[in-house]
Amino acid sequence: MGRGIVQLFAQAGHTVRCHDAQPGAAAKAVDYVDGMFARAVEKGRMTAEAHAQTRERMTACASLADLAGCELVIEAIVEDLEVKRALFRALEDVLGSDAILASNTSSLVVAEIAAACQRPQNVAGLHFFNPVPLMKVAEVIAAVRTAPAVVARLRELTEGAGHRAVVTADQPGFLINHAGRGLYTEGLRILEEQVATPADVDDVLRDALGFRMGPFELLDLTGLDVSSRVMASIYEQFQQEPRFRPSSLVPPRVAAGLFGRKSGQGWYRYGEDGQKTAAPAKPVPEMPAGLTVWVDPAASGAAGLRALCTEAGARLVDRAQDAALLLVQPWGHDATRTALALGVDAARCVAVDPLPPLALRRTLMLTAVTTPAARDAAHALLSHGGVPVTLINDSPGFIAQRVMATIVNIAANIAQRGIASVGDLEDAVRLGLGYPKGPLGWGDQLGAARLLEVLQAQLATTGDPRYRPSAWLVRRVALGLPLTTAEAQR
Ligand SMILES: NC(=O)c1ccc[n+]([C@@H]2O[C@H](COP(=O)([O-])OP(=O)(O)OC[C@H]3O[C@@H](n4cnc5c(N)ncnc54)[C@H](O)[C@@H]3O)[C@@H](O)[C@H]2O)c1
Structure with a gap:
C-alpha cells in the first residue's frame, strides 16, 4: 500500500519521502514506483521529462529523523495498534507541531492511535484501496478529536491527487467496508437457508443487478481467511449488531483451508490457469404441449x-x-x-x-x-x-430482493447515523466497491417502498432483527421522498 501511496502523491507533483523499518525496503519501493513511471513513459502515458522530475521528487529515507519537515505523513505499516501507536509517538518528536499524521489502517479505531499522541487533533485516517493508483477513492477518517482543518486539508490533498475523498466518521469499517457488508451477510444467509447455491447467488446478482462479481466470487478473490476476520471484527466493533452477524458456515471452511483462489478451492474450484470451473447449467426441460x-x-x-x-x-x-x-x-x-x-x-x-x-x-x-x-x-x-433461468427454493424475498433490501437498509442506517454525507456515501460505494450505482439512488430506482416491504416481510417471517428497517428508510418511504434527500437539521 505504501508503494501505491508514494506513486499517487509523487505523480501529483508532491515531494515524497519514503521510510520503512526494514533496511533497504524504502529504496526498493522508490525503485518500484520509478519502474511504474518508466512503463507509463513507454506506453505514452507520461513524458520522459515528467518522469525525470518525478524521480527527483521521491527519496528513500533510512531513518525516521529524515522525515523532519514533512507537512503530512501517511502511515501504511503493519496492522497492529501498539506498533502504530509507537510509530506515531516517535513521529511527533521528529515532525513540526502543525504536521498531519494520517493512518491507512483498514480496521483499527483511529482514535486509539491518536490517543497515544500529544497532538491528537493532528491525527486522522486516510484509507486507500488496493491498487492505490487505480482505486480512485480514499476515506478521510475524522476521529473524535481530529481538527476540522486537518480533515479539510486531507480532502484537498487527496482530491488534488485525482482521487475522490470521502469523509467518514471513525466507525467500524469506516464507510466503504461498512456499506459493503450487506452483500456478504445476505449472500451467506441465503446459502444458510439452502435457498440457492453460491453460483446461483452470484449469477443472479451479476446478470440481474449488474454487480461485477457476486459475494462468493468476491470472497474467493479476497480469501475467506482474510474476509472472515473482517466480518468478525466489524460485528464485534458494532457491539454485535445483528445486521452484521457473521455466518456459521464460514469458520469450518476456513479451518478446512477453503480460502478461495489462493488455495485452489473456495466456494468454487480453480484450475491451474486460475480460472474457476463452472458447474454445467441445468438443462432446460421441454415445453409441455398445450400448457x-x-x-x-x-x-x-x-x-x-x-x-x-x-x-x-x-x-x-x-x-x-x-x-x-x-x-x-x-x-x-x-x-x-x-x-x-x-x-x-x-x-x-x-x-x-x-x-x-x-x-x-x-x-x-x-x-x-x-x-x-x-x-x-x-x-x-x-x-x-x-x-437463463435460476431456480431457487422458497424464501422470504428472492435473491436480488433480499440482497438489495439489505444493502439499501445498511446505507440508510449509515445516513441515519451521520457516518458520511449522502453524496460521499453514494460515490464511495460506486468507486470503492465497484457497484453500478450508489445504494440510496439505486434504492430509489428499484422502489424504496418495495424494498421496505421486503424488509418488513423478512422481519415478520424470520423474526430476525437483522431485517429491522432503518428509521431513515421508513420516514422517507412514508413521506414519499427520494432516499438521497438529506435530513433536515435542527
Ligand atoms: N493490503 C491492502 O489491500 C490494504 C488496503 C487498505 C489498507 N491497508 C492497510 O495498510 C497498511 C499496510 O498494509 P500492507 O498490505 O501494505 O502491508 P505490508 O505488510 O505489505 O507492508 C507493511 C510495511 O510496513 C513496514 N513496517 C512494519 N512496521 C514498521 C514500522 N514500525 N515502521 C516503519 N515501517 C514498518 C514493513 O516492513 C512493510 O514493508 C495496514 O494498516 C493495512 O491494514 C491495506
Whole structure:
C-alpha cells in the first residue's frame, strides 16, 4: 500500500519521502514506483521529462529523523495498534507541531492511535484501496478529536491527487467496508437457508443487478481467511449488531483451508490457469404441449409475464383452477405464503422475481410443495428467448430482493447515523466497491417502498432483527421522498 501511496502523491507533483523499518525496503519501493513511471513513459502515458522530475521528487529515507519537515505523513505499516501507536509517538518528536499524521489502517479505531499522541487533533485516517493508483477513492477518517482543518486539508490533498475523498466518521469499517457488508451477510444467509447455491447467488446478482462479481466470487478473490476476520471484527466493533452477524458456515471452511483462489478451492474450484470451473447449467426441460397458465393479475409484472407466456406458446386462463401452472410475483414474501394468501394451489405454483425486468436472467422460486411438473413447465416457459433461468427454493424475498433490501437498509442506517454525507456515501460505494450505482439512488430506482416491504416481510417471517428497517428508510418511504434527500437539521 505504501508503494501505491508514494506513486499517487509523487505523480501529483508532491515531494515524497519514503521510510520503512526494514533496511533497504524504502529504496526498493522508490525503485518500484520509478519502474511504474518508466512503463507509463513507454506506453505514452507520461513524458520522459515528467518522469525525470518525478524521480527527483521521491527519496528513500533510512531513518525516521529524515522525515523532519514533512507537512503530512501517511502511515501504511503493519496492522497492529501498539506498533502504530509507537510509530506515531516517535513521529511527533521528529515532525513540526502543525504536521498531519494520517493512518491507512483498514480496521483499527483511529482514535486509539491518536490517543497515544500529544497532538491528537493532528491525527486522522486516510484509507486507500488496493491498487492505490487505480482505486480512485480514499476515506478521510475524522476521529473524535481530529481538527476540522486537518480533515479539510486531507480532502484537498487527496482530491488534488485525482482521487475522490470521502469523509467518514471513525466507525467500524469506516464507510466503504461498512456499506459493503450487506452483500456478504445476505449472500451467506441465503446459502444458510439452502435457498440457492453460491453460483446461483452470484449469477443472479451479476446478470440481474449488474454487480461485477457476486459475494462468493468476491470472497474467493479476497480469501475467506482474510474476509472472515473482517466480518468478525466489524460485528464485534458494532457491539454485535445483528445486521452484521457473521455466518456459521464460514469458520469450518476456513479451518478446512477453503480460502478461495489462493488455495485452489473456495466456494468454487480453480484450475491451474486460475480460472474457476463452472458447474454445467441445468438443462432446460421441454415445453409441455398445450400448457395452461394463470398469472396473478395483481402481480407488478403481470402484463410482461402474460405477454411472455403467449409468445412462448402457452395458453392463458382466467381462473387458477383451470391452469397447470400458476405464476405469482411476490415482494418479500415466500412462494408458499403467497399461494396461500391468494387461495391458489401451492403445488402448481411458481414465483417469478419481479426484480429486475425479465430480460437478462429470470429467477423462479418454488413453494415447499411445487410439483416437478409445474417446476419444469415454468423453467421451460421462462427460458423463452434463450434467457437463463435460476431456480431457487422458497424464501422470504428472492435473491436480488433480499440482497438489495439489505444493502439499501445498511446505507440508510449509515445516513441515519451521520457516518458520511449522502453524496460521499453514494460515490464511495460506486468507486470503492465497484457497484453500478450508489445504494440510496439505486434504492430509489428499484422502489424504496418495495424494498421496505421486503424488509418488513423478512422481519415478520424470520423474526430476525437483522431485517429491522432503518428509521431513515421508513420516514422517507412514508413521506414519499427520494432516499438521497438529506435530513433536515435542527
Ligand atoms: N493490503 C491492502 O489491500 C490494504 C488496503 C487498505 C489498507 N491497508 C492497510 O495498510 C497498511 C499496510 O498494509 P500492507 O498490505 O501494505 O502491508 P505490508 O505488510 O505489505 O507492508 C507493511 C510495511 O510496513 C513496514 N513496517 C512494519 N512496521 C514498521 C514500522 N514500525 N515502521 C516503519 N515501517 C514498518 C514493513 O516492513 C512493510 O514493508 C495496514 O494498516 C493495512 O491494514 C491495506
